[in-house]
Structures are given as structure tokens and as C-alpha cells.
Amino acid sequence: MSSKTENHTAHEAFSPLLVAGMVIRPLPVAPLNRLLQHLTAHIQINHPAILERLRPLNGKHFLICPADIPHEMRLIVGDGHVECLIEDEFMGPVDVTISGPFLSLMDMMDGKVDGDALFFSRNLTVEGDTEALLTLRNAMDSDDIDLRAEILASFGPLKSPLAAALNIGEYLFHSLSRDMSSLSHALTKPLSNRCDGLEQENQGLHDKVAQLDKMLTKTQNRLQSLSRKTSL
Amino acid sequence: MDVMNNAKLSLGPLLFNWDSDKIRDFYFAIADEAPIDYVYLGEVVCAKRLAGKNYLPEVVERLDNAGKKIIFSGLMLVLDNRDMTALESVAAMAPEYLIEANDMSAVSMLWQQNHAIGPFINIYNEATLKYYEDGGATRISLPPELPAKSLRALAKVARSELEVQIFGRLPLAISSRCYHARAHKLHKDGCQYVCEKDPDGMTVDTMDGQKFLTINGLQTLSYSYCNLMAELPELGQMGIQNFRLSPHDVDMVKVSRIYRNRLDGKIDLEEANDILEAEMFATRFSNGYYHDEPGQKQVETS
Amino acid sequence: MTKLELVCPAGTPAALRVAVDAGADAVYMGFRDETNARNFPGLNFSVDELSEALDYAHAAGAKVLLAVNTYAAAGNSEPWIKAVDNAAKLNVDAIIMADIGLLDYAHRTHPDLRLHLSVQASASNAVAINHYTKEFNIRRVVLPRVLTVPEIRDINSKIAINTEVFAFGGMCPMAEGRCSMSSYITGKSPNMNGVCSPASHVTYIQQGHDLKTNLADFTINKFGPNEQAGYPTLCKGRFTANEETGYLFEEPTSLNATGILLELMEAGVTALKIEGRQRSKAYVREVVQNFRAAIDAAEQGERMVIEMDNLSEGGQNTTGAYNKKWM
Structure with missing residues (x-):
């Protein structure tokens, strides 16, 4: 890492806005789960073709990890239905984990930004069953979903006050999101330094093995030509 | 296994850029010593390699005198005028010689004449096989990617002689870009014929040192050497009687004898593979495609 | 025109x-x-x-x-x-x-x-x-x-x-329809299966800040922390040939x-x-x-x-x- 980046990061760690970001506390889980329930039910009714495309994913669990908000979501594909819940620690293993900035994930679901482009630029990380993830992405993209509109629509008459809340929320979120990612960067920095160290050690070992492998190949080639000569 | 006396061995076109002397010596040995019935001659990878090559008249004469049947193979990727001229000069040898088409342009030049079709023409199903047979193809070397079930289905309806590659690195891809030149930081136009440095192709490893592929100028080959020794009886039962050995910088006379002896029932499978493995020490073999697995896999047969 | x-x-x-x-x-x-x-x-x-x-x-x-x-x-x-x-x-x-x-x-x-x-x-x-x-x-x-x-x-x-x-x-750096590199590694090819380097055989491995992409257990590429990534397509990976490691076939x-x-x-x-x-x-x-x-x-x-x-x-x-x- 260049020294310039080091300084930049150090500066971020003392940003007053960062400290302001820290007052955001995890929201209570129950109302969030109700919101997610509403939302998935609504999408399932309005976009049956998506469910059809999700059929091969029956039984798959996806963990969606927005890097900048305190909740993770678990999406479970069932037989002809999907379920979305706030993740808790007792839920067992998942097939796919997808992480990235919350708004990027939301925009990808909406079809506003290209998931591949997010991945190329390293704003998105994925782990696990790549095919399942691709199926989910393609299925979500196969119909026109506007998540913000779906959230509003799923709440019927409450619509306009909620719309205002969503807009204000998103505005705040947008303005805070940059600092949030800086925060997470600052917090994970010591760990990542340690990882980098381990990674370097690993790389050293790897190079050594590759070197040995090369020597082995050379020896094998020599033996091969020797055996050719003796057989002549 | 049943003795497969009717089975014929063929030597596919030389894929690598050897110099004229080495090529001459190689084919002289094949003519004089190898139990091979058909020999494919000609450049199939890159027309640039034809420059300065002068071995052909002597080689043809020697092979002819030895009673080998000669087939001339055409280029597999025909892009510019140089490629087209090279191909036309090969096609002009029909009908004196059987010509193997490896691009649709060659098929077109040989249409309604007797000709051969090489493994670089896509034949995946019965209707396509029939189309080429109706157009005059009498000898067809099938794509190496085909699994046993496809080979069986094609053999069932074939009117032509079908051939399958049973030995050697598998041709996997062709490009207009020269990977040998690229690996040497050269442009294709100024390639300095660097592909001649690797008589069996240049090995490509992954970043973790795994053996991956082999490059040969414009062509990409498998890293592993295909060996369908164990599959010969089943291929024979399907009705496939022509087996292609792809030339490598190893003792091809000896390699061809191993396969011939196996076909003649003179040695059993285990013995044949033991001799081959001793001859080609530390070589990775594979038979995956035949068994509907990744081509690089070696499927144990019993 | x-x-x-x-x-x-x-x-x-x-x-x-x-x-x-x-x-x-x-x-x-x-x-x-x-x-x-x-x-x-x-x-x-x-x-x-x-x-x-x-x-x-x-x-x-x-x-x-x-x-x-x-x-x-x-x-x-x-x-x-x-x-x-x-x-x-x-x-x-x-x-x-x-x-x-x-x-x-x-x-x-x-x-x-x-x-x-x-x-x-x-x-x-x-x-x-x-x-x-x-x-x-x-x-x-x-x-x-x-x-x-x-x-x-x-x-x-x-x-x-x-x-x-x-x-x-x-x-596609290769002549299309004449490439079976994908099936050599994964068993699935463009010609026969309509896929190249299929997702079913792709694994992304996060190693610290580095990203490693595998195709059927073969390492196709490794990306440093801020490096732009590409598809895990096998001809777009980094490999070693002639003792050098790089984009041999095609860059991402x-x-x-x-x-x-x-x-x-x-x-x-x-x-x-x-x-x-x-x-x-x-x-x-x-x-x-x-x-x-x-x-x-x-x-x-x-x-x-x-x-x-x-x-x-x-x-x-x-x-x-x-x-x-x-x-």
C-alpha cells in the first residue's frame, strides 16, 4: 500500500462525520422482518415469471450483506415462493454470500446498475455457489422491479407518508454512506493488515512450491530424454 | 479383446513448426518403420510456416514407396489471401490425392468430389454427417470433444470411414492471434517463427503452477496427451476402424507399434499402457471427453 | 451507404x-x-x-x-x-x-x-x-x-x-465455434452446451483483500485489492508461459x-x-x-x-x- 493511501486512511479515522455515523444503532428486528415479508409477498404476486425462473434454486439460502448497515438479510428460495429474513446467528449455513454497499445492492436488484460492472470494479464480493447467484441475478433482472415502488405499493394507503420517509431516509443515507464505508474501512484495517501479512507469507510458500514443481518438471524431462537414449 | 486386424492407424498432420530436416527425418522413419496405414501431410495451423519448407517431394516419394496412403490436410483457419492461396494449392492436388478439408472454404472447393473432412469441421450430429457425406466426404475425422454416445450414434448411420484421435495432445482452439509471438512479446507479423522453439508446444501453467494447456502458434492444445488405448475395443464395436495418432516429438514409430500390437491382440491393455507410459515417462494422459467428462480427466476403466 | x-x-x-x-x-x-x-x-x-x-x-x-x-x-x-x-x-x-x-x-x-x-x-x-x-x-x-x-x-x-x-x-480471442477449451476444463462447451466457463464450475475465493477465481479447481486469476476484475472465462485469465505470468490469451x-x-x-x-x-x-x-x-x-x-x-x-x-x- 502506498504511503499516500496510508495518510488518507489515517485522516478518515479522525473524521468527525465518521463519529456521527457511529450513533446509528441497529434497528429492531421484528418490524424489519415484517417489512421484508410484505415486500417479498408483494413481489411474488406481481412478478410470477421471476418465481418460475427461480425454480432450480429450491432450497438455496442467500446471505445478503450490505457492508454499510448493521443488518444482514437471508433470502430463502422455496418451492414456488421466496422468504426474506433479517439474519440471526442461529440460522445455519448459506449457499451464497453477497456483500457490497447497501445502495449498490439495491440498485442492482432494481436493474439500475449492472451487477457484472459492480463486480469488475470490486464493489461487490461473492462467495459460494456462483451458479445459484447468477440464477438469482438473472431471474430478478428478467422483470421490471422497482424496489422502492414495491415497498410503497406493498403498504397500500400508508403510501405517501412512507414515501416521504423513504426519500428522506435515502437522502440521509446517501450523504452518510460515504462516511460509513470509510468507517468500516477504518475499523477493519488492523485485521486486514494481519490478513495481508498472512497472505504474503502464503504467497512466499506458494512461490517456493512452484519453484520446486519447476525443478521436478526439469528433472522429469531429463529422465525422459535419458530413457529415450537408453531405449535406442 | 477381439483382435482388430481391420483397424487402420493413421498419423495426423504435424501440428508443430519443426524445421525441414527434422520433418524429413521424422517421415522417413515413419515410412520405413511405422505400422501406419494413412499419413496426413501439410500445414494446418499457420500459413506463415510454409515459407522455406522444402521437405515435401522427398517425403511424399518415400511414403509412397513404403505403401502408405497419403492425405493432404488444409489449413483450419482461412482469413487472408495468403491463407487462401495456401489452401488452393492444397485443394489443387485433388483428385490425385485425397484432401482433408479443415475449413468450410475447403469443403466448398472440394464439393461433390471425393474428399476427407478433418476434426476442425464441426460434426456433432447425424444430419450434419449426412450433409457432408452427400457432398462427397468419404473419410471423416470427428471432433475430439465428442463423447462415446455421440460417436456411437454417428457410427450407426455413417456411410463414410470414421476416424477418431486416440493419441496426442488435443486441438482445442484456433485464433488469428499468435500466442507464441505474444508470449515472446512479439507481434504476429514479426513473429521470428518463435513457435519452432517448442517442438511439442509451449506449456501453459496456472498462477498456482497447475499444468493447464499448451500453445502452438495460433493454436491452443490440451496439456494432457489423449490416450484411448482402453477404449479401442468399444470404438471397434461401434464400427469405427480408423484411429489417428497425432504426431509429437517422441518416438512415434514406437508409439505406433504399441497401438498396432494392441489392435492385433499381441499385447494386453495393461502391458500396452505400461510400455507407452515407460516410453513417455512423466506424461499426463487423459480420456475424459470419451467418457463425457472434462477432456483433461483420466477416467479409470476396468 | x-x-x-x-x-x-x-x-x-x-x-x-x-x-x-x-x-x-x-x-x-x-x-x-x-x-x-x-x-x-x-x-x-x-x-x-x-x-x-x-x-x-x-x-x-x-x-x-x-x-x-x-x-x-x-x-x-x-x-x-x-x-x-x-x-x-x-x-x-x-x-x-x-x-x-x-x-x-x-x-x-x-x-x-x-x-x-x-x-x-x-x-x-x-x-x-x-x-x-x-x-x-x-x-x-x-x-x-x-x-x-x-x-x-x-x-x-x-x-x-x-x-x-x-x-x-x-x-472471444479464439475463432468462435471452434474452441473446446471450456469443455477440456469443465466438460461443458459453447458448441455442445451453449456455455463457456460455466458458473456451475466457478468459485470466487476471497484471500484477505485479494480475489482468486477458480474454474473447476484450476486457478484462472488472482486480483489484488484495488485491481479491476474480469469474468472467470478461461481465456481471460492470467497464466504462466515462457516463464512469465500475464494475460496470455486476452486481457480482461x-x-x-x-x-x-x-x-x-x-x-x-x-x-x-x-x-x-x-x-x-x-x-x-x-x-x-x-x-x-x-x-x-x-x-x-x-x-x-x-x-x-x-x-x-x-x-x-x-x-x-x-x-x-x-x-
């Missing part, structure tokens, strides 16, 4: 609507099975969806081209035959094919069905193209991505049909021909193809809008270079084989 036709990808019905709305002259897609070369999970059209797509596109004056561009399997040609028959029944504007047996079938059985020769047929010279034209009355050829602009001009002077060339998206990059539309028109090209049926509708929207503008400008003789590095593999673009320097 006629105006270039803009042919756009539709992996899903939503992408089709986006492409049509953004100004596509034609949209291409495949059925949801192994009969097309983007047989990716969750993608493509059912027969009913294609029928609706035809209505939507035709109402906007756009054409619908159906890709049945893989090779029918020996002993099991039924899905391919059915795809061709369905295309004829639904009256698609053209069907894009590569397999000789299928072309022969379509030509004999549905003489009114317009046939385009897929890039997967790898017809790279006039002699080959004229053979297909004479035998099957193909009306357009999609040229392989291994030709230079002068070579394309030369081909156009010797053939009597339309040519379509790739203008944006993923780069996308084709972008916005800057050479005038040259392509001058070389006699009829249509431009945007690659990317596997990409999202966000990609389709942006690329189609940009190409609509670039083509309209080119019609006025103006050159309009539009960078779309944000959508490109590795965040970079190339004019590929169109410029001889690529080789």
Missing part, C-alpha cells in the same frame, strides 16, 4: 423491452435450453415469452432474431428441431444458426424462414460464406471476431449477402467499436451486434442508448467515440482484431 442496423441482446423479457425502448433496430435472444449459446441459468425465453416479445418489438418497429446457435447433439436433435419449428411458427424475423444439419433442415422445411449464419459457424472468408449462401440461402453472416477491417471489406466485395459484426462487449477487456463505425460502414458492414445476453438490463440500456447516438452520428458522417469503461471487463476497451495491432 445504408445506415447501420443496431442488433441488441435480450437475455430476458425485461431486457428486450429496455433494448427496444432505447432504440434497438433488432433484438436477439434464445430459448431457455441448450439450443442457444447463452444457456445460462435464469436467462432466456419460453415460447410464450418469445411470442409476447415479438408483439412488443414489432409494435415499436424492431425486428426479433432468434439464436438457435449451438450444435444439435447426436441421437438427441429433438430440442433443436423443435426450436426451429417454433421460430417458424411464431414468425420470427430471422433465425441465427451455426449447425449445418439444422441449416439444411430449416432451409428445406421452412423455406420462408430467413436464415442468418451465426458467428459460431466461424465463416471467416468469402468462399465459406458463399457456400452457405448457395446451399441454404442464408441472408446474413455474423463475422467472427478474428478479422481486420480490410479483411471485412475484402469479404464484402466477394459476397452478395449482409454482414453483421460485433461492436461491443465480451471478446471489452470490445468497443463506437470509434470506428465510419470505417465499418465503408467496409460494407450492414449491422452491428452488441454482445451480452448474460448482462443486466442496466447494461443493455446504457450500451444501446450510446450506440443509437453513435450510429445516428455516423449516418451524418460524424465520429462519436463513447467510452463505456464502467461496463467493461477490467474497466478497459479495445477494437480487437479490427485493428491489426491486436494480433
Whole structure:
């Protein structure tokens, strides 16, 4: 890492806005789960073709990890239905984990930004069953979903006050999101330094093995030509 | 296994850029010593390699005198005028010689004449096989990617002689870009014929040192050497009687004898593979495609 | 000189609507099975969806081209035959094919069905193209991505049909339809299964801040913390040859021909193809809008270079084989 980046990061760690970001506390889980329930039910009714495309994913669990908000979501594909819940620690293993900035994930679901482009630029990380993830992405993209509109629509008459809340929320979120990612960067920095160290050690070992492998190949080639000569 | 006396061995076109002397010596040995019935001659990878090559008249004469049947193979990727001229000069040898088409342009030049079709023409199903047979193809070397079930289905309806590659690195891809030149930081136009440095192709490893592929100028080959020794009886039962050995910088006379002896029932499978493995020490073999697995896999047969 | 036709990808019905709305002259897609070369999970059209797509596109004056561009399997040609028959029944504007047996079938059985020769047929010279034209009355050829602009001009002077060339998206450095590298490593190939380096065999491994991509247990690439990533396609990885490690076959990059539309028109090209049926509708929207503008400008003789590095593999673009320097 260049020294310039080091300084930049150090500066971020003392940003007053960062400290302001820290007052955001995890929201209570129950109302969030109700919101997610509403939302998935609504999408399932309005976009049956998506469910059809999700059929091969029956039984798959996806963990969606927005890097900048305190909740993770678990999406479970069932037989002809999907379920979305706030993740808790007792839920067992998942097939796919997808992480990235919350708004990027939301925009990808909406079809506003290209998931591949997010991945190329390293704003998105994925782990696990790549095919399942691709199926989910393609299925979500196969119909026109506007998540913000779906959230509003799923709440019927409450619509306009909620719309205002969503807009204000998103505005705040947008303005805070940059600092949030800086925060997470600052917090994970010591760990990542340690990882980098381990990674370097690993790389050293790897190079050594590759070197040995090369020597082995050379020896094998020599033996091969020797055996050719003796057989002549 | 049943003795497969009717089975014929063929030597596919030389894929690598050897110099004229080495090529001459190689084919002289094949003519004089190898139990091979058909020999494919000609450049199939890159027309640039034809420059300065002068071995052909002597080689043809020697092979002819030895009673080998000669087939001339055409280029597999025909892009510019140089490629087209090279191909036309090969096609002009029909009908004196059987010509193997490896691009649709060659098929077109040989249409309604007797000709051969090489493994670089896509034949995946019965209707396509029939189309080429109706157009005059009498000898067809099938794509190496085909699994046993496809080979069986094609053999069932074939009117032509079908051939399958049973030995050697598998041709996997062709490009207009020269990977040998690229690996040497050269442009294709100024390639300095660097592909001649690797008589069996240049090995490509992954970043973790795994053996991956082999490059040969414009062509990409498998890293592993295909060996369908164990599959010969089943291929024979399907009705496939022509087996292609792809030339490598190893003792091809000896390699061809191993396969011939196996076909003649003179040695059993285990013995044949033991001799081959001793001859080609530390070589990775594979038979995956035949068994509907990744081509690089070696499927144990019993 | 006629105006270039803009042919756009539709992996899903939503992408089709986006492409049509953004100004596509034609949209291409495949059925949801192994009969097309983007047989990716969750993608493509059912027969009913294609029928609706035809209505939507035709109402906007756009054409619908159906890709049945893989090779029918020996002993099991039924899905391919059915795809061709369905295309004829639904009256698609053209069907894009590569397999000789299928072309022969379509030509004999549905003489009114317009046939385009897929890039997967790898017809790279006039002699080959004229053979297909004479035998099957193909009306357009999609040229392989291994030709230079002068070579394309030369081909156009010797053939009597339309040519379509790739203008944006993923780069195949190999002659298409003649590559089985994917099946050598994974068992699945473009020709037989309609996939290359399929997701089912891809694993992303996060190693600290580094990202490692594996294909069927072979390491395809490793990316440092801030390095742009690419698809885990096996010809786009970093490998070691001649004792050096790097992008041996092709860099992670996308084709972008916005800057050479005038040259392509001058070389006699009829249509431009945007690659990317596997990409999202966000990609389709942006690329189609940009190409609509670039083509309209080119019609006025103006050159309009539009960078779309944000959508490109590795965040970079190339004019590929169109410029001889690529080789």
C-alpha cells in the first residue's frame, strides 16, 4: 500500500462525520422482518415469471450483506415462493454470500446498475455457489422491479407518508454512506493488515512450491530424454 | 479383446513448426518403420510456416514407396489471401490425392468430389454427417470433444470411414492471434517463427503452477496427451476402424507399434499402457471427453 | 451507404423491452435450453415469452432474431428441431444458426424462414460464406471476431449477402465455434452446451483483500485489492508461459467499436451486434442508448467515440482484431 493511501486512511479515522455515523444503532428486528415479508409477498404476486425462473434454486439460502448497515438479510428460495429474513446467528449455513454497499445492492436488484460492472470494479464480493447467484441475478433482472415502488405499493394507503420517509431516509443515507464505508474501512484495517501479512507469507510458500514443481518438471524431462537414449 | 486386424492407424498432420530436416527425418522413419496405414501431410495451423519448407517431394516419394496412403490436410483457419492461396494449392492436388478439408472454404472447393473432412469441421450430429457425406466426404475425422454416445450414434448411420484421435495432445482452439509471438512479446507479423522453439508446444501453467494447456502458434492444445488405448475395443464395436495418432516429438514409430500390437491382440491393455507410459515417462494422459467428462480427466476403466 | 442496423441482446423479457425502448433496430435472444449459446441459468425465453416479445418489438418497429446457435447433439436433435419449428411458427424475423444439419433442415422445411449464419459457424472468408449462401440461402453472416477491417471489406466485395459484426462487449480471442477449451476444463462447451466457463464450475475465493477465481479447481486469476476484475472465462485469465505470468490469451477487456463505425460502414458492414445476453438490463440500456447516438452520428458522417469503461471487463476497451495491432 502506498504511503499516500496510508495518510488518507489515517485522516478518515479522525473524521468527525465518521463519529456521527457511529450513533446509528441497529434497528429492531421484528418490524424489519415484517417489512421484508410484505415486500417479498408483494413481489411474488406481481412478478410470477421471476418465481418460475427461480425454480432450480429450491432450497438455496442467500446471505445478503450490505457492508454499510448493521443488518444482514437471508433470502430463502422455496418451492414456488421466496422468504426474506433479517439474519440471526442461529440460522445455519448459506449457499451464497453477497456483500457490497447497501445502495449498490439495491440498485442492482432494481436493474439500475449492472451487477457484472459492480463486480469488475470490486464493489461487490461473492462467495459460494456462483451458479445459484447468477440464477438469482438473472431471474430478478428478467422483470421490471422497482424496489422502492414495491415497498410503497406493498403498504397500500400508508403510501405517501412512507414515501416521504423513504426519500428522506435515502437522502440521509446517501450523504452518510460515504462516511460509513470509510468507517468500516477504518475499523477493519488492523485485521486486514494481519490478513495481508498472512497472505504474503502464503504467497512466499506458494512461490517456493512452484519453484520446486519447476525443478521436478526439469528433472522429469531429463529422465525422459535419458530413457529415450537408453531405449535406442 | 477381439483382435482388430481391420483397424487402420493413421498419423495426423504435424501440428508443430519443426524445421525441414527434422520433418524429413521424422517421415522417413515413419515410412520405413511405422505400422501406419494413412499419413496426413501439410500445414494446418499457420500459413506463415510454409515459407522455406522444402521437405515435401522427398517425403511424399518415400511414403509412397513404403505403401502408405497419403492425405493432404488444409489449413483450419482461412482469413487472408495468403491463407487462401495456401489452401488452393492444397485443394489443387485433388483428385490425385485425397484432401482433408479443415475449413468450410475447403469443403466448398472440394464439393461433390471425393474428399476427407478433418476434426476442425464441426460434426456433432447425424444430419450434419449426412450433409457432408452427400457432398462427397468419404473419410471423416470427428471432433475430439465428442463423447462415446455421440460417436456411437454417428457410427450407426455413417456411410463414410470414421476416424477418431486416440493419441496426442488435443486441438482445442484456433485464433488469428499468435500466442507464441505474444508470449515472446512479439507481434504476429514479426513473429521470428518463435513457435519452432517448442517442438511439442509451449506449456501453459496456472498462477498456482497447475499444468493447464499448451500453445502452438495460433493454436491452443490440451496439456494432457489423449490416450484411448482402453477404449479401442468399444470404438471397434461401434464400427469405427480408423484411429489417428497425432504426431509429437517422441518416438512415434514406437508409439505406433504399441497401438498396432494392441489392435492385433499381441499385447494386453495393461502391458500396452505400461510400455507407452515407460516410453513417455512423466506424461499426463487423459480420456475424459470419451467418457463425457472434462477432456483433461483420466477416467479409470476396468 | 445504408445506415447501420443496431442488433441488441435480450437475455430476458425485461431486457428486450429496455433494448427496444432505447432504440434497438433488432433484438436477439434464445430459448431457455441448450439450443442457444447463452444457456445460462435464469436467462432466456419460453415460447410464450418469445411470442409476447415479438408483439412488443414489432409494435415499436424492431425486428426479433432468434439464436438457435449451438450444435444439435447426436441421437438427441429433438430440442433443436423443435426450436426451429417454433421460430417458424411464431414468425420470427430471422433465425441465427451455426449447425449445418439444422441449416439444411430449416432451409428445406421452412423455406420462408430467413436464415442468418451465426458467428459460431466461424465463416471467416468469402468462399465459406458463399457456400452457405448457395446451399441454404442464408441472408446474413455474423463475422467472427478474428478479422481486420480490410479483411471485412475484402469479404464484402466477394459476397452478395449482409454482414453483421460485433461492436461491443465480451471478446472471444479464439475463432468462435471452434474452441473446446471450456469443455477440456469443465466438460461443458459453447458448441455442445451453449456455455463457456460455466458458473456451475466457478468459485470466487476471497484471500484477505485479494480475489482468486477458480474454474473447476484450476486457478484462472488472482486480483489484488484495488485491481479491476474480469469474468472467470478461461481465456481471460492470467497464466504462466515462457516463464512469465500475464494475460496470455486476452486481457480482461471489452470490445468497443463506437470509434470506428465510419470505417465499418465503408467496409460494407450492414449491422452491428452488441454482445451480452448474460448482462443486466442496466447494461443493455446504457450500451444501446450510446450506440443509437453513435450510429445516428455516423449516418451524418460524424465520429462519436463513447467510452463505456464502467461496463467493461477490467474497466478497459479495445477494437480487437479490427485493428491489426491486436494480433
